[in-house]
Amino acid sequence: MPEVLTPEKLSTFTVALIGNPNVGKTTIFNRLTGLRQKVGNYPGVTVDKRFASLKIGDQNTTIIDLPGTYSIYPNSEDEVIVHRVLNGLDKTSKPDFVLAVVDMSSMERGLFLVTQIMDLGLPMAVVLNMSDTAEEQGIKVKTHQLYKALGVPVIQTNARSNKGISGITDLIGDQMFEQPASFLESDRLLPEQLSTAIQERFSLDNSYQAYQLIRFHDKEPILSHEESEWLRQEIKGADFDIKSTQLQETQDRYAAIQQVLETVVEKTDMKKKRLTDMLDKVLLHKIGGYAIFLGILLVIFQAVFAWSAMPMDLIDGFFASLSASVAGLLPEGLLTDLITEGIIPGIGGVVIFIPQIALLFAFLGILEDTGYMSRVVFLMDRLMRPFGLNGKSVVPLISGIACAIPGIMATRNIGNWKDRLITIMVTPLMSCSARLPVYVILIGIAVPAANIGPFNLQALVMLGMYLLGVVAVLVTAWVLKLVLHFNERSYLMVEMPLFRVPRWKDVLITVYSKSKTFVFEAGKVILAISIVLWVLATYGPSSAREEAIAAVEVPADGASEEEMLDYQHTLESAELESSYIGIAGRFIEPAIRPLGYDWKIGIALITSFAAREVFVSTMATLYSVGSEVEDELTIQEKLKSEVNPTTGEAVFNLATAISLMVFYAFAMQCMSTLAVVYRETKGWKWPLIQTVYMTALAYVSAFIAYQLFS
Amino acid sequence: MRTADTIKKGEVAIIDKILPSELTLNLMEMGFLPGKRISLLQRAPLKDPMAFRLENTVIALRKTEAQLIEVILEN
Numbered sequence A: 001m002p003e004v005l006t007p008e009k010l011s012t013f014t015v016a017l018i019g020n021p022n023v024g025k026t027t028i029f030n031r032l033t034g035l036r037q038k039v040g041n042y043p044g045v046t047v048d049k050r051f052a053s054l055k056i057g058d059q060n061t062t063i064i065d066l067p068g069t070y071s072i073y074p075n076s077e078d079e080v081i082v083h084r085v086l087n088g089l090d091k092t093s094k095p096d097f098v099l100a101v102v103d104m105s106s107m108e109r110g111l112f113l114v115t116q117i118m119d120l121g122l123p124m125a126v127v128l129n130m131s132d133t134a135e136e137q138g139i140k141v142k143t144h145q146l147y148k149a150l151g152v153p154v155i156q157t158n159a160r161s162n163k164g165i166s167g168i169t170d171l172i173g174d175q176m177f178e179q180p181a182s183f184l185e186s187d188r189l190l191p192e193q194l195s196t197a198i199q200e201r202f203s204l205d206n207s208y209q210a211y212q213l214i215r216f217h218d219k220e221p222i223l224s225h226e227e228s229e230w231l232r233q234e235i236k237g238a239d240f241d242i243k244s245t246q247l248q249e250t251q252d253r254y255a256a257i258q259q260v261l262e263t264v265v266e267k268t269d270m271k272k273k274r275l276t277d278m279l280d281k282v283l284l285h286k287i288g289g290y291a292i293f294l295g296i297l298l299v300i301f302q303a304v305f306a307w308s309a310m311p312m313d314l315i316d317g318f319f320a321s322l323s324a325s326v327a328g329l330l331p332e333g334l335l336t337d338l339i340t341e342g343i344i345p346g347i348g349g350v351v352i353f354i355p356q357i358a359l360l361f362a363f364l365g366i367l368e369d370t371g372y373m374s375r376v377v378f379l380m381d382r383l384m385r386p387f388g389l390n391g392k393s394v395v396p397l398i399s400g401i402a403c404a405i406p407g408i409m410a411t412r413n414i415g416n417w418k419d420r421l422i423t424i425m426v427t428p429l430m431s432c433s434a435r436l437p438v439y440v441i442l443i444g445i446a447v448p449a450a451n452i453g454p455f456n457l458q459a460l461v462m463l464g465m466y467l468l469g470v471v472a473v474l475v476t477a478w479v480l481k482l483v484l485h486f487n488e489r490s491y492l493m494v495e496m497p498l499f500r501v502p503r504w505k506d507v508l509i510t511v512y513s514k515s516k517t518f519v520f521e522a523g524k525v526i527l528a529i530s531i532v533l534w535v536l537a538t539y540g541p542s543s544a545r546e547e548a549i550a551a552v553e554v555p556a557d558g559a560s561e562e563e564m565l566d567y568q569h570t571l572e573s574a575e576l577e578s579s580y581i582g583i584a585g586r587f588i589e590p591a592i593r594p595l596g597y598d599w600k601i602g603i604a605l606i607t608s609f610a611a612r613e614v615f616v617s618t619m620a621t622l623y624s625v626g627s628e629v630e631d632e633l634t635i636q637e638k639l640k641s642e643v644n645p646t647t648g649e650a651v652f653n654l655a656t657a658i659s660l661m662v663f664y665a666f667a668m669q670c671m672s673t674l675a676v677v678y679r680e681t682k683g684w685k686w687p688l689i690q691t692v693y694m695t696a697l698a699y700v701s702a703f704i705a706y707q708l709f710s
Numbered sequence B: 001m002r003t004a005d006t007i008k009k010g011e012v013a014i015i016d017k018i019l020p021s022e023l024t025l026n027l028m029e030m031g032f033l034p035g036k037r038i039s040l041l042q043r044a045p046l047k048d049p050m051a052f053r054l055e056n057t058v059i060a061l062r063k064t065e066a067q068l069i070e071v072i073l074e075n
Helices: A025-036 A077-086 A104-120 A131-136 A143-150 A165-173 A192-202 A207-216 A225-237 A242-264 A275-283 A288-307 A309-329 A334-351 A354-370 A372-387 A391-399 A404-413 A417-429 A433-446 A457-483 A504-538 A542-551 A561-577 A580-595 A599-607 A614-622 A632-641 A654-666 A671-681 A685-709 B024-029
Strands: A012-019 A038-041 A048-056 A059-065 A097-103 A124-129 A139-141 A154-156 A265-267 A493-495 B012-018 B037-043 B050-054 B057-061 B069-073
Touching: A012 A025, A012 A077, A012 A104, A025 A048, A025 A059, A025 A097, A025 A124, A025 A165, A025 A504, A048 A165, A059 A165, A077 A404, A097 A104, A097 A165, A104 A124, A104 A131, A104 A139, A104 A143, A104 A207, A104 A242, A124 A131, A124 A143, A131 A139, A143 A154, A143 A242, A154 A165, A192 A207, A192 A225, A207 A225, A207 A242, A242 A265, A242 B024, A275 A288, A275 A372, A275 B037, A288 A309, A288 A354, A288 A372, A309 A334, A309 A354, A334 A504, A354 A372, A354 A391, A354 A404, A354 A504, A372 A391, A372 A457, A372 A493, A372 B057, A391 A404, A391 A417, A404 A417, A404 A504, A404 A671, A417 A457, A417 A671, A417 A685, A433 A457, A433 A614, A433 A632, A433 A654, A457 A654, A457 A685, A504 A580, A504 A671, A542 A561, A561 A580, A561 A614, A580 A599, A580 A654, A580 A685, A599 A614, A599 A654, A654 A685, A671 A685, B012 B024
Parallel strands: A012 A059, A012 A097, A097 A124, A124 A154
Antiparallel strands: A038 A048, A048 A059, A139 A265, A493 B057, B012 B037, B012 B069, B037 B050, B050 B057
């Protein structure tokens, strides 16, 4: 009989939700925690952890939602998390209890993971979820029998319809988790002497934990050099072969599970045609399937660009007027300037993307939740492969049209490192929404609003810019595939779950929490850079500044309001030109001249290294449009009439505009993306390589574009 | 011995064994085990990957992974 673990109840404790992918873990998590949940990052690793604090009775609990996994031996990045949490490698999120979720219609696979956790010796309980689908398929489970076989509490639920959720709450509240006896005699797996030696040295509880340590000692930087050397010697001394043992463990485990299932599962054969199979006939059809996918993509595109335009305008207007009213309220001075010209526009620059990002997440969430996304993976895998990508790269790339950050974070479930790395490296080439304002202004300047047949020429160029991004993604991925060498086999194993009606509430929760993560992740960086840039744009060598300011003609007394405003703008422009940023712009001018840019554009290139959309506001300041004027048309007019003082030609001719668009399409001008790539690849190597190759690509392509069009 | 990539639509096969490779464990963890019935549900356009029905689940594998699964046709 299982021993009862908690005679005295803990007043605060942590429960981890664990299970295979698609078993309803997240639904259960959402049902239990609602909107209380937070997204954090696992220390040292880069996967979101979702957690929420709950008060059940008089106890404070923390519930953690872990990524889906088939076993405690991790394959992909998100599965590593489960391993780390279960083995207490993350001190902060070591769970007191485990709630293992099993899909009732595929118990065998679910119990595989459950019994592994049992062998680790963690107090736990089992939730048999999706009882409705199981019943439809003629599967019945004798819960009590299963309890007797496993020795841990078992609850049957159907989380979608909320059935059994209160049972889970009670179970957590009463801490009815039980510490199981080990399921598999792991003593058989590991020579006793070796096991005892390891357990003693690392003060472990059982031989399965010792076995885990052997399995992972060289993967995790958890052991000191001396410790892992000792372990290596021990393993060698015992002549222990980990690979064959693990195979043996897998076989033994399944055999033992089979025995349990024989007594607890009743199966009647149902010859019912499944709706999912019929839908798949259409959705995976070799022509129809792609047509439907293309249609869905078009709807998403339409949403991200057209539907989000209005809320984005509102946000834009709000921050402009906020800036203006704060400027009116606070006394004039540097601090006020920092707030109204650095901080508020900085925050605004992040917040403005919320509508697009939320809409995109909503669509991706719905597609994921219905089960369609894995069909996309299935459809696209073969097509992506020649480019060094795989079916799972499609989701990050689609996300990339709104923002590269969530896209890069979505690469985590790509199982092999090479495919994942290539996807990370190319995702920023997808034309994200921050490029849109840049394209809009430049197309407006350079491309006539004529029609070619039924098509608007400007719209065609815009489409061309997006296609250019896609082509760059494919070509670059292909090159990377040839260049990068990893001894790793590319593979694809995806479960295609049953089609389901999306759970709208869950989709909303996901949209909310992901958008929040985006705002804070990207926000931190953009805000910091905005402040630095503001400082560099406000200060300059004092002599140069004084000269520049003195050179601006002060309007005579009684000048009209318009003249005063003009003076203000000219002054601002002169100040910017003589600031440190202005100096930097002049400094890089020789380098960018071959692309058709002058030093003013150089300033914009520098400022928009933080984030592309800064281009517009910099241009507005440089060409003294005035910072309150948010109207893109005004900027366009100004830019169009700008004449190069030495050559007497227009600064923004077709060649320069196209060259600049191409530059913005390819250059890595996004600090936040770099920060995320740094996190995801755990070092500066890849973000640096990415910056160098993208900048080189941008430079060369812009050069070619300029030569072609001039 | 036939491997799973040769299964045609409508055929049902029994998994005989999983050939040794670095993916053997991954396949077994997903439920590809000797004795299980497996059938082909869909082939993606361009014939790859393939979606297999395994018990109550549908799992997509590439041809190269399916070649690791040795099967015996039923009947």
